[in-house]
Amino acid sequence: MRRPTSLYRRLLSWLLLPLLGLGALMLVQAYLDARHTADRAFDRLLEAATLAIADRVQWQDDQLWLDLPPAALEMLATDAEERVFYALYDGEGNFITGNARLPSDERLDQGHGSLQDALQGVPQDGTRGDTLLYRDITWHALSLRQGTRRSRLEDWSLQEHFEVRVAHTREGREALTLRLLRGNLAYIGAMAALAIAALLVAIRSALAPLTRLRNAIRSRDPRTLAPLEIPLPRELAELRETVNDLLARMRRVRANQERFIGDASHQLRTPLAGLSTRAELALRQDDPAAWRSALKAMQATSASTARLAGQLLSLTRLDNPEATPDLAPLDLNALARHATREAWTSCHRDGIDLGVEAEETPLMIDGVAWQLEEALNNLIDNARRYGARRITVRVTDDPPTLAVEDDGPGIAKDQRLLVLRPFYRGRDGGEGSGLGLAIVDGIARGHKARLTLEPTVGDTGLRVAIHFTGDRQ
Amino acid sequence: MNLSTRLPGTGARRPALTLMKSTLLTRGLLIISLMISGPLLGATPFPDEETLHFPATTSPAQPLERLTVHGALDIPQIRPLLEDFHQRYPFIALTYRNLTTLELNHRFLATQAPSADVLISSAMPWQYRLANDGYAQPLTGARADAWPDWARWRHELFAVTFEPIVMVYRRELAERFGAPQSHADLLDLLEEHSDALRGRVVTYDPEKSGAGYSYAVEEARLSPRYWELVAALGATRAVLEETTGAMLTGLEEGKYWLGYNLLGSYAENVVAGNPELEMVVPKDYALVTQRLALIPKRAQHPAAAQRFLDYLISEQGQRVIAERTKLGAVHPALQGPGTANALRARLGNALRPIRLSPALLATLDDLKRRALLARWQREFRRWQVTDEASSPRAEDAGSPPNKRAPDARADDEANAARPNAP
Structure with a gap:
């Protein structure tokens, strides 16, 4: 099972890993620095020793001559008791004297004191114009640091080049490197500890508003939908606004529901009260004819109440977002013709001209047949109740559209959204329940179809259309 | 060259015979030691x-x-x-x-x-x-x-x-001129009685003996007055030997009265067995090997x-x-x-x-060795040259050191500052 990710841990690892990498880099850098510093310090010894030796080089008996000063060798050996090697070579690279035939440094000196030398790190001894070269060598399995001084003898008639090479083992340098590194390590360690501590504090304080938000949400009364009012940093403020928007929508939904329930109970109570009154009145009379007429009226009222209850039921079912209708392929043209035929008789009795315009060829869509028939019935019924004399059911293609047009008074533009609400009666004088269009809207939403209300072509009456935008087969 | 002087020593039956082996350091003797070690390598017993x-x-x-x-x-x-x-x-x-x-x-x-x-x-x-x-x-x-x-x-x-490096003298010397207790005493003695001591003083030959050479290097580093001592030794026509053993032999036989720069560990044994000889560890400075x-x-x-x-x-x-x-x-x-x-x-x-x-390494430097030996020879011959140049004044042979003697005496043992030997 995967462990839930922790924001704290994620932040910590993403900050610590680079920090550790950086620390490792610093360690390497510190070691290189310490080594470099130690080398520079000890290279001075090589420089001094070569200088002391070079000072004693003379021309004698037609050859280079060296009266080796013992101090030159002694200065190469520090407390670390390094092994010491020296050699004197002439200009042609011939060995003159020494205790080791040290290899020559292949690097060339490119003129004395030139800028290029300075740039290439070939140090110059300012006073003599000699070239000094240092390098690490491995000689007879010993790891040595060698210093080479190229110099020349200047005599009345003579310019003799020579090269002094000295070398010693690295013990003293390594000891100094370690000592320097130890100092640096303490420094780097302290810095790392400080950085980590600061990091922990920073992450905790950065995540503190989240805890505050959580606590604020947790401590709320579960029934309240009032917006959250706590100060939060910008990133979390967005979250808070989103939550507040959601809460606002929930408030509106709840208000709608409350109104719906109120309206529904009111709607149901009125006919029931009427029924009760009518029954009372009839009971006070002894005339069976009056009873009969009362029963007739009561039958009509209970029928319309039953119809209202049925509509409420289907509306509740349609509004349930978790009930997804089982869509099946059906022929929209056939469906329109069938529904028209059903309604035609009653319309014809009332003198209303109901017609259908649909192609003979099938127009297939995915839908629930009984819902669409219900929607059509509701629309036709609606049109009749609001005084239409001529009703046309029209099916058009591309996109598949089921439309009902009437020549009634129509709906003002600002009312068109409101009429979709349950129990809203946009047009006065009607005798509908006020649920018809709301149910149609619910069915359209269930089919992912778009519902439009607009005037007919002649700018009179109303055209209600369901556009099946998506799933044309 | 030194073959003749050395070989009798090798064959000698005295304890000194092996002593010289330990002090054979010179390059010149390398050939001889090769000659010795060659057969030795071949023959196991x-x-x-x-x-x-x-x-x-x-x-x-x-x-x-x-x-x-x-x-x-x-x-x-x-x-x-x-x-x-x-x-x-x-x-x-x-x-x-x-x-x-x-x-x-x-x-x-x-x-x-x-x-x-x-x-x-x-x-x-x-x-x-x-x-x-x-x-x-x-x-x-x-x-x-x-x-x-x-x-x-x-x-x-x-x-x-x-092991200190010592002086050994015979009783005759102490009786006639007093016993030198330090290098300064020795210098005074040599300068004052260079004639009387002619051929009676023995020391290492730095050219042929490695030990003698390394002592010379050390003493020359210690004080420039060492060269005065070398010159004084030269003025007495000091005999140069290659080993402590040879020096001790000469001293025992009465050939030499004074030996300078002997290996103390060997001298002590011989002196202990010979009442004629005395050993002195110099009081101003004594090299220790x-x-x-x-x-x-x-x-x-x-x-x-x-x-x-x-x-x-x-x-x-x-x-x-x-x-x-x-x-x-x-x-x-x-x-x-x-x-x-x-x-x-x-x-x-x-x-x-x-x-x-590492100063010891400098001792082994070939050029250094040649330079030091050249100087040593120059100083050693300083008064000899004067002698030979003015043979009529032979009886004055010791006079140059004598002239400088008051000077030398003025110096105490701690070696007061004094310009380098002329």
Whole structure:
């Protein structure tokens, strides 16, 4: 099972890993620095020793001559008791004297004191114009640091080049490197500890508003939908606004529901009260004819109440977002013709001209047949109740559209959204329940179809259309 | 060249015969030592007086170990030490071979495969050079750590003895001119009585003796007045010998009255047996030479070698050196006669041990050697040239030093500042 990710841990690892990498880099850098510093310090010894030796080089008996000063060798050996090697070579690279035939440094000196030398790190001894070269060598399995001084003898008639090479083992340098590194390590360690501590504090304080938000949400009364009012940093403020928007929508939904329930109970109570009154009145009379007429009226009222209850039921079912209708392929043209035929008789009795315009060829869509028939019935019924004399059911293609047009008074533009609400009666004088269009809207939403209300072509009456935008087969 | 002078010495029956071997350092003698070592390498049985062997007695618990020690230290001197070691470690079959310093060095460098397990030599520069070049392996352990810093180099080179360089004189000299107690006394004596002492003074020939050369290097570094001493020695026509043994022989025979720069450890034995001779450790300064021991990296029996070297620097081993040899014990815990501590207590700051430092490498530099010897010869001949140039004034031969004598006397032993010898 995967462990839930922790924001704290994620932040910590993403900050610590680079920090550790950086620390490792610093360690390497510190070691290189310490080594470099130690080398520079000890290279001075090589420089001094070569200088002391070079000072004693003379021309004698037609050859280079060296009266080796013992101090030159002694200065190469520090407390670390390094092994010491020296050699004197002439200009042609011939060995003159020494205790080791040290290899020559292949690097060339490119003129004395030139800028290029300075740039290439070939140090110059300012006073003599000699070239000094240092390098690490491995000689007879010993790891040595060698210093080479190229110099020349200047005599009345003579310019003799020579090269002094000295070398010693690295013990003293390594000891100094370690000592320097130890100092640096303490420094780097302290810095790392400080950085980590600061990091922990920073992450905790950065995540503190989240805890505050959580606590604020947790401590709320579960029934309240009032917006959250706590100060939060910008990133979390967005979250808070989103939550507040959601809460606002929930408030509106709840208000709608409350109104719906109120309206529904009111709607149901009125006919029931009427029924009760009518029954009372009839009971006070002894005339069976009056009873009969009362029963007739009561039958009509209970029928319309039953119809209202049925509509409420289907509306509740349609509004349930978790009930997804089982869509099946059906022929929209056939469906329109069938529904028209059903309604035609009653319309014809009332003198209303109901017609259908649909192609003979099938127009297939995915839908629930009984819902669409219900929607059509509701629309036709609606049109009749609001005084239409001529009703046309029209099916058009591309996109598949089921439309009902009437020549009634129509709906003002600002009312068109409101009429979709349950129990809203946009047009006065009607005798509908006020649920018809709301149910149609619910069915359209269930089919992912778009519902439009607009005037007919002649700018009179109303055209209600369901556009099946998506799933044309 | 020196063949004739040396060979009789080798054949001599005196204890001095091996002494000279330890002091044969010169390059010139290399050829001779090759001639000696050549046959030796071929023939396994060594002359008895050059080799000492202690067979091992083993037990099941303690398997046999072998150990070969090459030393430039004659057998009578080292025997007590080896016997004591053998008593402590009877399971080690110990072979000691006595060689000259030069031979020892050369054999070590020449032999590719088997090498000795421990090298002991008084030729400090040569031993130092071997260690410096990385031929030695370190000895670890508490004793090695505790060994005084001035007598140790890198745990690879251990100075195990403490031998002052001394003067030896005959009673006649003390009776006639007084006994010199310091270098300043000696200089005065030589300058005042250069005629009387003509041919009666003997010292090392720095050109032919490695020991003599390394003392000359050290003394020249110590004070420029050394050159006055050399000039004074030259004025007395001092005889130059190659070994302490030869000098002691001449002194015993009455040929010489005064010997300058003798190895104390050898002189002490001879002087003790001869009432005519007296030994003096100079009071102003006395060089001290030390025998250096090292374990080669190529040692075949490193474990036994480390045991032996560890024994050499142990208190027991050093006590044997102090009590049963004249070599001088270094161990700081030891007191009493025959120890460095006793010598220090007596002579204090006058002791100048030759330092274990890279300066020893400079001693071996060929050009350096030629330069120093040239100067030495120049100084040695200074008054001789004057003599020969003005032979009529032969009886004045000693006069130049005499003229400068008041000057010299004015200097006290601490060597007041004085311009370099002319």
